[in-house]
Amino acid sequence: MRYELYYWPGIPGRGEFIRLALEEAGADYLDIGQSPGNGVSAISAYLDDPQASRPPFAPPFLKAGDIVVSHVANILQFLGPRLGLVPDDESTRFWVQGLQLTLCDWLLEVHDVHHPIGASLYYEQQRAEARRRASLLIGERLPKFLGYFEHVLSSNPQGDTWLVGDSLTYADLSLFQMVAGLRYAFPQAMQRLEPEIPEVSALAVRVAERPNIAAYLASGRRQSFNEQGIFRHYPELDG
Amino acid sequence: MRYELYYWPGIPGRGEFIRLALEEAGADYLDIGQSPGNGVSAISAYLDDPQASRPPFAPPFLKAGDIVVSHVANILQFLGPRLGLVPDDESTRFWVQGLQLTLCDWLLEVHDVHHPIGASLYYEQQRAEARRRASLLIGERLPKFLGYFEHVLSSNPQGDTWLVGDSLTYADLSLFQMVAGLRYAFPQAMQRLEPEIPEVSALAVRVAERPNIAAYLASGRRQSFNEQGIFRHYPELDG
Structure with a gap:
């Protein structure tokens, strides 16, 4: 199963919570927002497709074959059992x-x-x-x-x-x-x-x-925090 | 199964999303925040219990026997299959x-x-x-x-x-x-x-x-919206 993650490129953002789960598990995934030939236009095309019968409200969303799951917590709940990141009971x-x-x-x-x-x-x-x-x-x-x-x-x-x-x-x-x-x-x-x-x-x-997280953090795939994302460093707010 | 809903009394608030599911299904439940002898003190006692190994961050939470589930969406996901409020697949x-x-x-x-x-x-x-x-x-x-x-x-x-x-x-x-x-x-x-x-x-x-929702809305159990809740009517905000 190759997972497809749909999330805006350029920031770690909410997508990073999904990436960390996929990376820890060594899962096969394509980061659509950052992959050549896809990017923002592929995300927008999916969101705005008038034929889609189950359109997500916003990224992040994950495609796993025919299943599409939106929202960080929902995606992680979907992935948890599949990637061994949650107990059985x-x-x-x-x-x-x-x-x-x-x-x-x-x-x-x-x-x-x-x-x-x-x-x-x-x-x-x-x-x-x-x-x-x-x-x-x-x-x-x-x-x-x-x-x-x-x-x-x-x-x-x-x-x-x-x-x-x-x-x-x-x-x-x-x-x-x-x-x-x-x-x-x-x-x-x-x-x-x-x-x-x-x-x-x-x-x-x-x-x-x-090991898998350390390798990910050291790789080019780990994006830096910046002032377009959720976590922004504005010194005047850090009291 | 008698469900126990823990939510602050006096407002419909987030608890109402859970009450509607329980009422639609005709489920047996106790609204702890509004029941005599319980109320705010019972909720606070549960949240602040130093012996609790799985303390919720905040109401609403639902007790179903030994299971405790917090957050509106999570509670509804728990109740959905049990109350017939979600399809099978x-x-x-x-x-x-x-x-x-x-x-x-x-x-x-x-x-x-x-x-x-x-x-x-x-x-x-x-x-x-x-x-x-x-x-x-x-x-x-x-x-x-x-x-x-x-x-x-x-x-x-x-x-x-x-x-x-x-x-x-x-x-x-x-x-x-x-x-x-x-x-x-x-x-x-x-x-x-x-x-x-x-x-x-x-x-x-x-x-x-x-039928069950109509009966609930007409009953004394349905609380009015007010200016302590989530939905507040301040005329100056209604442009």
């Missing part, structure tokens, strides 16, 4: 997915810091509002989300190596990406906050050291 | 869930209109920002989301009665609730927009006329 799968949806909520809050009024305006058109929102993100929301995942790790009955059970799930990969993105966007804030969340920081190291 | 289930996640994204945008800076501040502390955001919501985002669901309905190969296939799914119930909430919060805007989305408006009528 149903109760645990819903728990992993609850963690993933918490991560997705958190990601949106981080995005909206630089776009509190609307995604259709430039950052420069909502800079004052962004500053107000950033101080709440850093003062209240980052400690709350980071503290929650620290608590989940430290109260896992099977040990504090991974969020769930005793092996890596897609939620661990996503938490790694959140930490990486936050370190890029808010280096000062994270330097203050990380001593309070040693288990989360240690998990991020463990993920980065997985 | 896997591909279609992922499609329904993609629609539900789009609805959840949309719901959050509607919430953030009155809280663009942060949920920990009062509306009155972010009124100017809310006005700016509302004009984009009404001018750009509502037409986009409503138009998307109109397109999904009208391109369903099995007819335009329901979003997916030829029978009701949990996504239809959620779309009904979105329309109901938007009519409450933005009556002027919706009066202008609804002529463009006849299929969506007709679906909302069909849902309201389902």
Whole structure:
């Protein structure tokens, strides 16, 4: 099975949460947004196809043969059993997915810091509002989300190596990406906050050291964070 | 199976998306937040229990025997097959869930209109920002989301009665609730927009006329929208 990932090129963005799962599992996939002859036009053509009976609202979406799945959490839930990134039992799968949806909520809050009024305006058109929102993100929301995942790790009955059970799930990969993105966007804030969340920081190291992830991070496929993406470094927002 | 729904009392909020599924199916459930002897303290006690090994981040969450599931979309995915609110085949289930996640994204945008800076501040502390955001919501985002669901309905190969296939799914119930909430919060805007989305408006009528839903809407269990909830009517935001 060759998976096809549809996501905008030029930023890690939401697509990166899917790429990390595919890379960890060594899956065969084509990154349509970045592949020659495809790119933005192939994504737009799919979204705007008037014949499509099941059109996704927005990227990312994944094609797996005839199946098309949209949304980060939904795609990961689809891939989880296929790539061995989630345990077998149903109760645990819903728990992993609850963690993933918490991560997705958190990601949106981080995005909206630089776009509190609307995604259709430039950052420069909502800079004052962004500053107000950033101080709440850093003062209240980052400690709350980071503290929650620290608590989940430290109260896992099977040990504090991974969020769930005793092996890596897609939620661990996503938490790694959140930490990486936050370190890029808010280096000062994270330097203050990380001593309070040693288990989360240690998990991020463990993920980065997985052989397939380490190889991916060192490759040209891993895109840099930048100021067109979700995690943006604007020094005036990093209080 | 008696389900237990954990959600804050006093507002329909996110809990309503779960209640509609339970009511449509005639399921046995206890609404913990509104039941005597439980209420907010029972929810807080569960969230803050230091012994809990799988603590949800926030309500709503649902207990079904030993299984605890958090997040609207995840709860509906759990309930869907059990309550007969989703077809059997896997591909279609992922499609329904993609629609539900789009609805959840949309719901959050509607919430953030009155809280663009942060949920920990009062509306009155972010009124100017809310006005700016509302004009984009009404001018750009509502037409986009409503138009998307109109397109999904009208391109369903099995007819335009329901979003997916030829029978009701949990996504239809959620779309009904979105329309109901938007009519409450933005009556002027919706009066202008609804002529463009006849299929969506007709679906909302069909849902309201389902026998179990009609009985629920007429009962004391259906809570009114109000200005503590997600859908709030502030006339100055309804352009």
